[in-house]
Amino acid sequence: MSATLETPLEAPRSQNPKLLTLLLKDKVATLAALVLCFVFLTAVFGPMLVAEQAREQNLLNANAEPFTLDGGWLNFLGTDPLGRSVLARLIVASRTTLSVAVPAVLLSLVIGSLIGMWAGYHRGRRETVVMRIADIILSFPSLLMAVVVLYIFSPSSANLVLVLAITRIPIYLRTARAESAELQSRLFVDAARTFGTKPTAIIFRHVLPIILPTLLTVATLDFCFVMLSESSLSFLGIGIQPPSVSWGLMVAQGRTYLQTAWWLSFFPGLAIVITTVSATVLASWARLATDPAQRWRLTLPRHKRGRKEVK
Amino acid sequence: MSNLLEVNDLTKTFDVKDGKLKALDGISLKLGKGETLGLVGESGCGKSTLARTLLMLEKPDAGTVRFDGTDPFALRGKQLLAWRRRVQMVFQDPYGSLNSRMTAGQIIAEPWKTHKHMYANSRDRAARVRELLHLVGLRPSDADRYPQEFSGGQRQRLGIARALALQPDVIICDEPVSALDLSVQAQVLNLLNDLQRQLQVSYVFISHDLSVVRHVADRVAVMYLGRVVEQGPTEAVFERPKHPYTAALMSAAPKLHQADRGERILLKGEIPSPLNPPSGCRFRTRCWKATDICASAAPPLVQDPESKDHGAECHHPMESPRQLALA
Amino acid sequence: MSALSVQDLTVDIETPNGPLRAVNGVGFEAEQGETLALLGESGCGKSMTAQAIVGLLEPIASVTQGSVTLNGTDLVKASRRKRRQMAGPELAIVFQDALTALNPVYTVGTQLAEPFRIHRRMSAKEARGEAIELMRRVGIPHPDKRVDAFPHQFSGGMRQRLLIAMAVALNPTVLLADEPTTALDVTVQAQIMALLKDLRAEREMAVVLITHDLALVAEEADKVAVMYAGHVVETGPVSEVFGDPGHPYTKGLLDSVPVHVARGEELASIGGTPPDLASIPSGCVYQARCPLARQKCRDERPQLKATQGQRKAACHFTEEV
């Protein structure tokens, strides 16, 4: 066609550096990713290596102090009141912890966001009903729900996941609904409608990718919340049941020993903190990295990122 | 010319805070195959609303839309999808109508995700995306860039490329070139023109740049406050505007050459609120020719004696273009 | 001495693939009481230039070179404090994305009063009075009532006027207006242009008007600077430049205007696309699209040099245009 002109054919320029390259440029985020990988690998493979040692009781070596190699490297982080290696238990606990927290967060994230996006996209009555349901769950004392479910169905990991997931659904529901309600009035959504795109497809193509980073940020905060809730349930005696062990349970059980054997609750607490801080750091990095409008921030030398004005 | 699109007495009311806002108040238009209908009018007069209603993004309160003899609002399923392919839109706002998380390539290819049959494989699609980018004067490498890395004009071109992706029969262009610079504007207009010649595409062309409308449109409709106040073949309307508003609009446009500059009619005051439009003639509050009758009676349709298709709703139609000078 | 003098202004954008030079050695001057139009293809760096002048570039971009002299002060070197003091009373800008620029949570009255509160330290009541006066000045009906309304309650045209009012509140020496009417229709555009003209005359402002509407430039501006791919390629009085362009790009632009071309007929346009900022060729930036291009253009970048009278052009073969 004559109206268009010859454009020199050029090799497509890589405009979007690979996420990994971008990640490696950010030392803190890289560190966070490494920590999470480490935690994840520990949770997957660790228990195979030290399951036996984590169970091995030795009442004669109870509450041994940490940071000496006298009791072998396994006892480097001390022992618990039953003389078990705190390190081995931390490793075994990582699997339980993640296998409760991750599914709980994912479940509430998926259910809450799907319903929330659906309600927000369609607005009207559907939205009202969904919001009121969220209100109900939110104002329902979650502890009661926990006690009841765990009472009736026994406190297994699966039930714990269920309880935690249900009580956290409204958070995602509300976030997703609010954002989706705003997005459905955007022009690019209208554009998609003019192609005949189905609402579900629009939700997945236009709404989800935009609110996903927000949801992920909420999810990392929640990841932490879920671990702490699990710990609080253990505090009340209805969490993970021994001999299974989770970080939350270790903190809760160790709290009574805070003056006599601080390491019992300190190390699992530290594990929770490190994991959630890493998750949060990585999530906020991902939020920038997946947003084309913000991504540049990650590519700048650090000192420049924040500048608002030119000097 | 058979009418591809026919709109009769279309009315659209929005419920807003303090009452009902009549954005469209009895609009009747027709568009033939391979024809371009120019739609001009002041900001907020309902042009975009009309476009959105034609695309079934809004549901009209009354009136009918016929596309190739069928009512699109009654279509379902496959037929609806087929209709969707045939009618496309270029949105007014190049900032809001592109999803900032998708690359230009993804944006242009998006319609094919719904209309899967159009291109068999991803290679064909990629090739077609490059072709479309080329068509609107962007580089193939731009396919990997995100909308915010483009300037306003470049974005608008992406919107046009996306509308072309489905090879539609009708494109409703809502201010497609107002964000473009002249050279690119010329390219885009040429492009639209070529498509029309080769593929018989029809356009509804919304713009407030009269020189552009004059260049592209076969027929022109002038809107004011939700109503078409003047309508006719382009030349007729431009040469012999009947409605004072049309005349004012034309005089307000800046002219490149000194010779074209006439006396400018500067309209006074703001557009009245569409919530309670003036009684009688809705232009009377800003019209320098208004008399008492304008307030009491709705203006009649006055035909242009020289062109049967050209008419305006006015109590005091303009007699000759020179009358402008008297204003 | 000119009110605003921009010399060799260079702006780089940091991108994942290294820096891009969006504005490259731009220079122009604006005189008191005059309008200078900054013209150019979309994406050529007009907005960047304006933002660099007022020192409000997006964090991604930064001025790497050049000077911006306003009333004898170099803004690029000035302290943040100094700049802040000058922003408003001496230098004002109307941004391109004006329709979203008003703060949605405050009444327009509060926002209009802000310059007075900041620079004149007026009481809230006094400043409000000034705000009403400004609204009246830019022709907003019933200003004493509308002063307490929120931005979203105004139409686009009115919001644009509010922004202009805010910019001229303290009688700045220089006003930068970045496409102040692109979002508006012609009747409103005419009103706003008339308003700007009045203010300019009344307050002896220098106005830098950014637009790509040649007709608007022809009607409103005294001088014009034409930009292409981050460079100023031609400057001079509007009538002279438009009458007899000294750069092939200016000529190309003028030829693209769709007047006096029959319907359906091909419009003239400049072939090709502007160069990618990441790979600007050495030599003339316009070479790829220039009908006059030859070896010299590929080897050597033409400098902006005086041709006749006040005019300057950056072309090796100005005479041939």
Add this chain to the structure above:
Amino acid sequence: MTGFLRRRAVTSLLPLIAVLLGVFFLARLTGDPANLYLPVSATPEQRQNFIEANGLDDSIWVQMWDYLGGVLTLDFGDSLRTGESAAAMALRAFPATLQLAFSTMLIAVVGAVVIGSWAAYRPNSVADRISSFLSMTAASVPDFWFAIVGVWIFAVSLGWLPTSGVTGGMASWVLPVATLVIRPLGVLTQVVRGAMVSALSAPYVRLARSKGAGDLRVVTHHALRNAAAPALTVAGDLMVGLINGAVVVETIFGWPGIGKLMIDSILGRDFAVLQACVLLTAVSIFVLNILIDIGYALLDARVREKVSA
């Protein structure tokens, strides 16, 4: 606005009833409290008597009606554990919880706004990174851990504060509030920072700067109010958690609040008290939600219009 309030109140009624019924049925799933309150030797007759006396023998539907009827007349029955009126117990505990919740929220919000804005003002500066790290950590440490460590450090080792209780004057507030405030402060700081970062890059901020507005004015005047809505949402959620009772803190510090009462009545199968507590908290949460909606409206005129439409 009043119309909005009325509508909100009406639409809140159904969820409120749903919560009450939910608590009613769920509580009854946790088993019969007879073992707790009857002597081990209780004969079947005594059990029967106990069950009848407490109305546990009627069909669950009859019980439900009685319960709902009681709610309407504000009669929640008596506590099994103490024999007192359940409503009185709940009403006595609630102020303690509210005091704790309000002071915690006040500190958390003020702290988060100050720290969050400061961090957002220069994203990625050293100050920002430190405060981000601290707020993330704060958000992820178990509260009972802080509580116990706090008691030993500040009460026992340093002797600055009382360990627990409500009778030690202002000083006795310090540890419970400090324990409670840590997590909300951490969470809110992150939220405020995020919202402020985007508010500070909004076009209106650039406009304000073009008017010569200084840093402080830009932050406090232009960005903060725009960033307030998301913070308000999160603060509301956190407040809901606090109103539902800070069980752990109340337990450790012997704070006679509703959280402790609720958990005690759950563990004690003291249904009447539990129901009274839940009604009280649920109503306050609905009121809180309405207040938050009013907050949105006060912050932003656009919401105000939507609300009154």
Add this chain to the structure above:
Amino acid sequence: NSEYVTGGGADGLRIVLPQEPPTLEACQSSLTATGVVVRSNITEPLLERDPDSGELEPLLATEWEQTSPETWTFKLREGVTFTDGTPFDAEAAAFTIDRAVNSDLACEVEGYVFGDTDLEVEAVDETTLTVTSPEPDPILPLRLSFVEMVSTKTSTTEKVREPIGTGPYRVADWQAGQRLSLESNPGYWGEVPAYKNVNYVWRAEGSVRAAMVANGEADIATSLAPEDGAGELAVAYANNETTALRMQADQPPLDDIRIRQAVNYVIDRKLLAETLFEKLAQPAGELIPDGIVGYEPDEQIWPYDAARAKQLVDEARADGVPVDTEIRLIGRNAQFPRITETIEVIQGELAKAGLNVKIEMMDTNAQLEYQIRPFPKDTGPYLLMIMHGNQAGDAAFTLDQYMLAEGYQSSWGTAEFDQKIRAAEALVGQERQDAMAALWQYEQEEITQYAYIAHMSAIMAKSPNVSYRPNSASGDEMRLAEMSPVS
């Protein structure tokens, strides 16, 4: 830093308990949380048992004798009045016993000490009271030592929250949820107690209770665990409590005695007592500790023999016993310090012996369903951790509840064993002691319903300013009158 007083003046004593008394109703005082405040402080019984010697001593009754096999006659103290001014006489005593034992109030004390027997009470004259039981009851006076005397003005149809008694203290101020203040009874018949005011507060967390004493906010803190950090201030004392595992023998594989023996073999009682219980417990071979009638000093304690246990399980497996069936190991949260740890140790050992054991920690109500008849159905086999404290000083209380086939807290038994128990309970004096002591051996060999673990101790923290020596009853009955300031 003792400026943060939890109430009371300079002459006030401050005690921190693990929980608030749900009520002060005197007939509920066999509930630990109620009794620890009420008994012998606010109200008094007719006689009281010396925790050390086990002898009954006169209190509101000065003399008593068995006047017929079924009837006991009590001579009451004169000149005693209740704090509401009503006199204490035989009428009042009869009223109290009727109210606590024969009424429909379902008092805790009724079940705890009297089973379902009703008593016939008669006020012969002002100071003479006769009590008749349907069957001859040699320990009726001991049982009556649990009945706290209350004023005749007390309601008979409802339990009351604050009792009117004759004790050295009366309730001054009860701010529910926060604190309970007692003040000395000005009209007390006996010696005036050393402290004029006593303030109780409650904190659930042991380390906080310990910290309060360390910080000078409280003078006495009860129910501490070794790790709570009371340090020098900690005082340990035997508290009559014995822990044990109850084994449900109605479900395989626990119906096989070899499995129950295996459970007994894997519990290393000595090691537990020395390490986990920090030497504050004694390995147990029976459900009652020293000092209780029926205690068998030469108790046979199961040796720790993991190999034997495994062998027994294997044998059972070979005989087709479904030893792989999941066995639930049920415990009650916070029943005693380190209960979870104890249960984990046992679970670990049982797993090594080849049994499939799953721990379930429950809240009190849920656990009680398993502990007290009627038991839940379809539970599968389970081991229940129990802790029994015989406050009465006579094994009969224990035997009735834990050993009889139909005992309230016993899951099963045999007719033969029941007969032996009944016979022993009918005896008095040394005969009674010997007959009862012999039962433990029998139970372990023939029945094996229990795996006894340890006789426990309690820890309290006590400020150096208070002079008090806790005894085995202190956990249930903390006599304020025995406390005095160190001068």
